[in-house]
Amino acid sequence: MVNNLKSFEKGLSFKEAEENLKRFGMNEIEIEKGKKSLSIFLNQFKDILVLILAVSTALSFLLGEFLDAIVIFFLIILNGTLGFIQEYKAERALESLKNYISYKAKVIRDRKLEVIEAKYVTVGDIVVIEEGDRIPADGVLVEGYSLKVDESILTGESIAVDKDVHSKNELYMGTYVVKGKGLMKVTSIGLNTKMGRIAKVLGETQETKTPLQVRLNQLGKILAAICITICSVIVILGIIRKQNIYDMFMIGISLAVAAIPEGLPAVVTITLAIGVQRMAKKNALVRKLSSVETLGCVNVICSDKTGTLTENKMTVKRIETVDLSIEVEGTGYDLKGRILLNGRILKNQLLDYIMMCAVNCNNAELEKIKNDLKTSGDPTEIALLVLAKKYKEYIRREVKVAEIPFDSNKRYMGVTVKYSDSSILFVKGAYESLIGRCKFYMCQDGTIKELTSYEKRIIAKKNELMCSAALRVLLMCMKFNSQDVDDMIFLGLIGMIDPPKRGVKLAISKARKAGVKTVMITGDHKLTAFAIARELGIAESFEEVVTGEELEKDEKFIEKNIDNISVFARVDPLCKLKIVRLLKRKGNIVAMTGDGVNDAPAIKEADIGIAMGISGSDVTKEAASMVLLDDNYSTIVHAIEEGRIVYDNIKKFVKYLLACNIGEVMIMLFTSILNLPIALLPMQILWVNLVTDGLPAAALSLSKGDEDLMKRKPRPKKESLFAGGLKHEIMLRGLLIGIFATLSFYLPLFKGYELKTSRTVAFATLVISQLIFAFECSTNKRNVLSMLFGNIYLLIAVISSFVLFLLVIYIPQLGIVFEVSSLKSLEWGIIIICSLFPSLFHNLFAKNI
16 A cells, blocks of 8 residues: 555654653543443442342341341342443443544554554554545545545534545544545544544533432432331330340331332333333334433433434425426436426426536436446435436536535535536535525526526525425536636526435324424524424424524523424534533433434433434444434334333332332331231241232333323423322322231231231231232223233233232141141131222222322
8 A cells, every 4th residue: 555655654663653652642532440340330239228128138137037138138139230231331332432443553654564553553653544444543634545534423424525635634533434545644642633522522421310210219218217217116115015125126127128129129120121122122222221211201302304304315306497497206216207397398408517517516326227226325416316317317427627525614515527628617515605606697508697686586585485395405506617616607406305204293293292392403404494394293483493503603592492492403413412401401301313423422411312223323322322223203202102101110010019018017017006916927028028019010010001191291300209199199008908907917816816827817918908909000090801901911910929829828838938827718708808998998988088
């Protein structure tokens, strides 16, 4: 490669390179030292619920209840391991940035070509770059041949940028060479590169706790307070009555086991994991379990237009010249379609030049192989090639003399080609960027006239009408024998449309009914953006549209009115972070889509960052909470619905678990107050928690969701897990279970039964009353069929739990382990009455209390 270049740079010497490495450091993006695996693992055990469980485990062990201790300890480790796996994956967000330079680079050292790891590239190095290479650092081009660089990873622009040593000579880390070859001199490495600065922003962006994490933390504090209070009451009563200290500790450990829902962390994780699996089947890959629940809180979706709301397959629909309005038939990249003027096929000299501009001012490729169409390049340029094919089977690409590459500042591109004995400069781009550079216009017979203010008004009106019709407009112009882009000849306006993806409009409507606002972000003209947004049902009035320029000019005004803005047009990708922050300041829970590296900070800042699975960069995917495997907006709405189902299911099993555990606490408290023997042994309570509570709770997590789920408004950001009267319902039901379980324990004792039998009756009453309650938690519908058969998994879980309970009662060996006795018909009568009454009382009278 080096020998093929016309000039030769000797590069740094090995000694100079070594000194520069010491001075400037390694070419690595290292924002902060990553958390060690052990630290991440230990952090999982700082949650208050886990700490209370750990205390319970220690007490069980000290009191000789080794089986209890082992089971609870196992649950703690299992929950911690699952949490560690998720957080460890999340910590890799910045690692993806490092991967962009974890490859080889070709440098010249002491006049020799050396292949080294990119992290050893240093300031002053001469790097050899050629087609397919990823650029290892920021630098300037010192020699180049037909060099084109894809910078979309930084700019979001899909068109490759031409590079030359005179004007456009900057090269950036992470971009890659799509054509040509050259030599670059390194000017910046690591965090001092453009990508490094993005990484700094990504590292500084704060991640906040999800609503679920906050709610569970609150729940842990409540349970801790209840546990300490009740245990204190028991100890005080014991001291007053001068009871045996060992018995007091036995009651204390029983209460600790009863008060803490051991299965809650595990079932929460299972429920979130099930939500992840469901979403994956609908093309939404969730990277963080806790994000599943957060999706149910989202009230704003900020979505890119192209490729997410639309197909990203442009189709030319109209051609407007100064004096002609031309219709183009066909959709997508189908070559079938006619070019019509008043219903008649049109061909003239002006259209010949328009088609020459479309073909030559174009870097896309289109080839028809039998019945298949092979395309590559920007969708807009492919659409222009399809247009030319509709006009004429073959239009020759002339020999290219020079090219003015497209960039987001100029918003136009130009190509100079040889034509006969002269040359023609063809230019295409945004109307606003080029109309002021046009001094002449071409008539349909090929004659050229001066472009007066009258013709400019006609062109402006036609541009406005096309934009209002949701068409993206390109202005085509040309100039003979000059590469100067001023005083050009206006040819025409090309109006094309990117059709909405199937189902997107319905999904937007569904989201709106669910109280979720869609905000469209696009680089389109303001009128075009509004027309598309209106067609999709995103915006109703033009006042809802704001441009990136307006955002930059008056951020305070935009912040004040952010709730009334539905579309951001002509937006630079880097504005996304600002949009997210403005929305979050107003208390919104925001989902943000993106694909390029420059989107990563906004995606990480959002409550739910969403990366494109097809077009998204690795950095964006790593920073995101969720990846769309199909790049489709509808998938986001499906994910939000699934998030709501997950949260509903969490509330169902929290209701179930806490009410049942309160019932267990109440029976222990009541029997202590009444100076009765210990009603339930720790092993019996633990069995109830793990089997009777655990299996139905896990099954509740599989509920499909109620029909009105997507007709409710999103939950407020600070809404309690116990909102909507759930706390009172849990307390009342727990109290009723506790009262009637105590009654079932007292009646056999009163009749002279053995303590073991009385405990068995109380044990059975707890089990059956809780299994009945599980059906009531499964749905908001109050009919028996919906409760019994609305969730088949719950029915199986309840039957399984009941069968396991019968095995404990009637298998002698298990009876010895759990210290229970076989039950007879009279005891079963007490059990059935005391198990049914909490449900009957709650459903008949609770609504009126």
